[in-house]
Amino acid sequence: MRSEIENVYRVFARYPRPVRVEGCRHCVTENDHRDLLGAPLRELGAERLRRFSHKALNTWGDVDDLRHFLPRLLELALRGEGDLHGLFAKLHQAGWTGWPEDEREALRACLSVWWEDGLTGTERPDTALDTLAETGDDLAPYLDAWWGRNTPQALWALADLVAQVAHTVPRARDHRLVTWLATTRGWIENAFFEMSEAGQTELAEALSESRQLLDLVTLDEPVPSGPETSPGAGAGEPPAPGSADSQATGSEATGPPEPR
Incomplete structure (x- = not known):
């Protein structure tokens, strides 16, 4: 720098x-x-x-x-x-x-x-997004840079963000973050399997919990659809990591939304 x-x-x-x-x-x-x-x-x-x-x-x-x-x-x-x-x-x-x-x-x-x-380290980070948000700047470019990163630090930060939003009362949540999190379903599922295979047990467990929390956080958000959407997910939410459907079909990342 x-x-x-x-x-x-x-x-x-x-x-x-x-x-x-x-x-x-x-x-x-x-x-x-x-x-x-x-x-x-x-x-x-x-x-x-x-x-x-x-x-x-x-x-x-x-x-x-x-x-x-x-x-x-x-x-x-x-x-x-x-x-x-x-x-x-x-x-x-x-x-x-x-x-x-x-x-x-x-x-x-x-x-x-x-x-x-x-986003490139291996240790669990502090609340970097909270710190960045203090600037009052548009977070969209930073969220776009984050999306799809499967480094441990990026994934820990994602799990922490999901937990933070999930434990915030709905009326106080930042809708822009909720909309962005709705696009991370497939990313979290794929990362769960990748971290499990890599022996990153603690991180995989955190991602599994995040995927379940995500359904609550993004309950009113549309499920991303299109050619990259996970097959077999049906009309509802994609399966959580560890479920039979998830293991049978897998879920592909759908990509971040266009910056607002």
């Missing part, structure tokens, strides 16, 4: 270092000011930036101040040395999706690489 981060530094260099970052005099001390402005941008450590990243846009600094420090904040957060969830929420608060095109593109390039990296 080095080149993407460097591009963020380049694009946001138009926001010069402030002489002083104005803030609430009851909330921000002179020591805070000295810490924030006491080193060149690229040399600021996570501890120096911690208070500013927490208070930015509320009691310390405006949007342009945030833009100046953003490259370093993003670099540290993506390296695991900062609060990525909180930083994404600040971007949303700052209205970044309405910023100039080159600024949006530079940030989205970083987000895409970060998301891609999160």
